[in-house]
Amino acid sequence: MRVLITREIPQAGINILHQYRGIEIDYRQGKPLTPAALAKAIKGVDAVVPVIPDQITKEIIKEAGRSLKLIATYSVGFDHIDTEWATKKGIYVANTPGDLTESVAEHAFSLMMALARKISEADRFCREGNYKYWDPLGFIGPKMMGKTLGIIGFGRIGQHFAKMAKYGLDMEILYTDPASHPEAEMLLNAKKASLDELLGNSDVVSLHCNLCDNTRHLIGENEFQKMKPLAFLINTARGPVVNEAALATALENGIIAGAALDVFEKEPVIKKELLALQNVILTPHIASATWEARIQMARMTAENIVDVLIGQKPPRYLVNKELQSKECISSLA
Numbered sequence: 001m002r003v004l005i006t007r008e009i010p011q012a013g014i015n016i017l018h019q020y021r022g023i024e025i026d027y028r029q030g031k032p033l034t035p036a037a038l039a040k041a042i043k044g045v046d047a048v049v050p051v052i053p054d055q056i057t058k059e060i061i062k063e064a065g066r067s068l069k070l071i072a073t074y075s076v077g078f079d080h081i082d083t084e085w086a087t088k089k090g091i092y093v094a095n096t097p098g099d100l101t102e103s104v105a106e107h108a109f110s111l112m113m114a115l116a117r118k119i120s121e122a123d124r125f126c127r128e129g130n131y132k133y134w135d136p137l138g139f140i141g142p143k144m145m146g147k148t149l150g151i152i153g154f155g156r157i158g159q160h161f162a163k164m165a166k167y168g169l170d171m172e173i174l175y176t177d178p179a180s181h182p183e184a185e186m187l188l189n190a191k192k193a194s195l196d197e198l199l200g201n202s203d204v205v206s207l208h209c210n211l212c213d214n215t216r217h218l219i220g221e222n223e224f225q226k227m228k229p230l231a232f233l234i235n236t237a238r239g240p241v242v243n244e245a246a247l248a249t250a251l252e253n254g255i256i257a258g259a260a261l262d263v264f265e266k267e268p269v270i271k272k273e274l275l276a277l278q279n280v281i282l283t284p285h286i287a288s289a290t291w292e293a294r295i296q297m298a299r300m301t302a303e304n305i306v307d308v309l310i311g312q313k314p315p316r317y318l319v320n321k322e323l324q325s326k327e328c329i330s331s332l333a
């Protein structure tokens with residue numbers, strides 16, 4: 001059985017797969033595959049392990065042919081996969097949920113503190129040889145203790161960030177989410193709010209929602225107008241949740257005070273307007289980049305593959321739950 005892995009991942013996952021003689025790995029370890037190279041490499045495989053930038057479209061799935069049983073993404077997000085089409089064709093889509101919760105939340109927390117304390121700007125200042133004397137008014141920012149954190153998308157990651165902010169900095173927590181979370185509300189004294197209430201009352205707004213039709217450009221010009229002028233925006237979720245052009249305008253005109261982005265609308269392209277601004281921190285989609293998370297993601301990916309190819313059962317971290325009770329039936333008919 002053939003498995004295509006499109007990028008190098010931690011060895012822990014490869015070691016699991018090597019325990020099974022029947023699994024033959026086509027392990028690509030260089031630069032990302034172009035769509036054409038991916039279309040070629042995926043032909044005839046039983047399972048594919050893509051990463052976030054690999055677009056697993058309907059066309060790519062068709063290129064795989066009838067053998068494809070599983071798309072086991074090395075990520076928790078799966079918006080790069082045409083899951084609807086995969087489901088229609090009886091192909092399992094699996095991901096790596098849960099393992100990166102703390103890591104992504106820690107990154108969001110770091111970005112919040114870096115924004116408040118102007119860490120990136122101060123670092124650039126030192127490197128550029130500008131530190132000539134101590135300045136009583138230099139790099140002053142807000143203290144975060146007791147401020148209000150607004151979390152959009154109160155799932156595992158959002159709640160973990162809220163927990164760190166509550167217990168570390170005694171921050172007030174507001175959240176928006178389609179679901180209510182009474183337990184977290186009780187534990188963190190968090191309050192569910194409308195989007196407008198959250199935007200108007202938060203000192204920091206942090207995005208932790210999925211990308212879907214409802215969240216695409218959720219934060220744009222109107223939303224920035226509703227935020228406090230000294231507020232910060234943090235995005236470690238998905239780039240297209242924010243209208244980047246509107247964000248650049250808001251930052252340039254002081255509508256909000258700053259932003260930190262780990263994800264971008266058209267990754268890996270970063271708008272030149274954003275690159276030119278001092279009050280935005282940019283990181284290259286690294287929120288889950290801890291050894292612990294990435295190694296565990298590799299293990300979970302391998303477990304998904306073993307479940308399907310060796311165990312002949314649905315993968316344990318199944319995304320398209322509609323296929324839970326179905327036999328694996330890859331069919332392009």
Ligand code: DGY
Nearest residue numbers: 052074075076077288
């Ligand atoms: C994910 O897993 O969805 C992150 O964005 C990358 O690790």
